[in-house]
Amino acid sequence: MKKSSIILGIVVLLVCIYCCADGAPSAASKGDKAEIATIIENGGCLECHTAEPKLPFYAELPLAGDVVKKDIEEGYRSFDIQPMYDALKEGKKISEVDLAKVEKVFVDGTMPPAKYYMVHWGSYSSEKKVAAISEWAKEYRAKYYPNKLAAAEFANETVRPIEAAVEVDPLKAALGEMLFHDTRLSIDNTVSCASCHGINTGGVDNKQYSEGVNGQLGGVNAPTVFNAHYNFVQFWDGRAATLAAQAAGPPLNPVEMASTSFDEICAKLKADAAFDKAFTAVYPEGITEQTITDAIQEFERTLLTPDSRFDLYLKGDKAAIGSEEIEGYSLFKQAGCATCHVGENLGGQSYELMGLRADYFGDRGTELTFEDNGRNKETKLERDIHRFKVPGLRNVALTAPYFHDGTQATLEDAVKAMGKYESGVEFDDAQVAKIVAFLKSLTGKYKGAVLTNDNMK
Numbered sequence: 001m002k003k004s005s006i007i008l009g010i011v012v013l014l015v016c017i018y019c020c021a022d023g024a025p026s027a028a029s030k031g032d033k034a035e036i037a038t039i040i041e042n043g044g045c046l047e048c049h050t051a052e053p054k055l056p057f058y059a060e061l062p063l064a065g066d067v068v069k070k071d072i073e074e075g076y077r078s079f080d081i082q083p084m085y086d087a088l089k090e091g092k093k094i095s096e097v098d099l100a101k102v103e104k105v106f107v108d109g110t111m112p113p114a115k116y117y118m119v120h121w122g123s124y125s126s127e128k129k130v131a132a133i134s135e136w137a138k139e140y141r142a143k144y145y146p147n148k149l150a151a152a153e154f155a156n157e158t159v160r161p162i163e164a165a166v167e168v169d170p171l172k173a174a175l176g177e178m179l180f181h182d183t184r185l186s187i188d189n190t191v192s193c194a195s196c197h198g199i200n201t202g203g204v205d206n207k208q209y210s211e212g213v214n215g216q217l218g219g220v221n222a223p224t225v226f227n228a229h230y231n232f233v234q235f236w237d238g239r240a241a242t243l244a245a246q247a248a249g250p251p252l253n254p255v256e257m258a259s260t261s262f263d264e265i266c267a268k269l270k271a272d273a274a275f276d277k278a279f280t281a282v283y284p285e286g287i288t289e290q291t292i293t294d295a296i297q298e299f300e301r302t303l304l305t306p307d308s309r310f311d312l313y314l315k316g317d318k319a320a321i322g323s324e325e326i327e328g329y330s331l332f333k334q335a336g337c338a339t340c341h342v343g344e345n346l347g348g349q350s351y352e353l354m355g356l357r358a359d360y361f362g363d364r365g366t367e368l369t370f371e372d373n374g375r376n377k378e379t380k381l382e383r384d385i386h387r388f389k390v391p392g393l394r395n396v397a398l399t400a401p402y403f404h405d406g407t408q409a410t411l412e413d414a415v416k417a418m419g420k421y422e423s424g425v426e427f428d429d430a431q432v433a434k435i436v437a438f439l440k441s442l443t444g445k446y447k448g449a450v451l452t453n454d455n456m457k
Helices: 003-021 033-042 064-078 082-090 096-108 127-144 170-180 243-247 262-270 273-282 289-300 309-314 323-334 360-364 411-423 429-440
Strands: 351-353 387-389
Touching: 033 082, 033 127, 082 096, 096 127, 170 273, 170 289, 243 289, 262 273, 262 289, 309 323, 323 429, 411 429
Parallel strands: none
Antiparallel strands: 351 387
């Protein structure tokens, strides 16, 4: 008998012994946090989706060990469940992205995979376990992420209609609008925030990379400023926690506005007596970096685009979108897109790996850049290489080109690429057309009129 056959026989015997000792699935039914934590534990989620997994004994065996270690590496690369598990145990708020991901894989029956529960019998997702997870997810979403604007039948969707407005200080917002369009924030008085984030061009400039002072090109595609209020952080790499922090970045960026300091900017603004008087009437402390960025933040919080046709559909208007768009939304959910593109902005709530299911950067065929490192630029963690903040999809039909590198010229290109590289799905042309139709229904209204892009006229 060959040595490999003997080794394989030993592995099979050990697996059979382990199966017998691993116990039957527990009968989950209550759906409380303790039971959900138990389902996650028994399902083996912590064995593959954490930074420091507890390796099973057979991970060191020949043949099986290599497979196990590869699965663990890929599992953690795709989803770190530790924050959700810790929040669940400690009674803290769970990310709506994590909630949606766990709900979907249990309901779809894709986790745990068969090769895992064949060894760990107790991890199998029985109907009772799936029902418990599903009911818990719905109740949790209703409590912590209420969909108050949606019709009852859509109240537990992972996406929500946009509010008509959020509370802002109108005087501060008015100053912020002036500053947003003020080129004096740049060193040579040629570039403003609106240069790259045009209010009349969908909140972007429709260029692969935006131009700063002296025609210098940035390294990432400019994201839209519309609905940025809903993002959990700002910038592709998440380096700004707030809109105010984001507003403080470009003025001092040597490629964008290139001012040497906010003292320089403040001096130019204070030299304008009329502006200085108007500003100090609202901000008695005067023109400072903090007050400038606070005013811009207030203005940007007004840049909401409610009442898209899709929003109207969620609110109960069944005639707002057609059958092709409805089918596109169904495909969008089936492919798992609605687990990352969640909330009011259909995104902006998590960092995700670019190239989860296939080698995006290898296939791109161009040299890697510093910006391609994504979130890793801030954390220096290996896991965060190529991980980016998920963009919101509102008004996406107006904001081409797409992705952080601006490589996808059309929505059709972007949908095909996202299917391949993020969902592991090869959409056919008919499916792409339906998803694109759905995405076009996400164009909302600004100041009561449907948002348009002058670059497309």
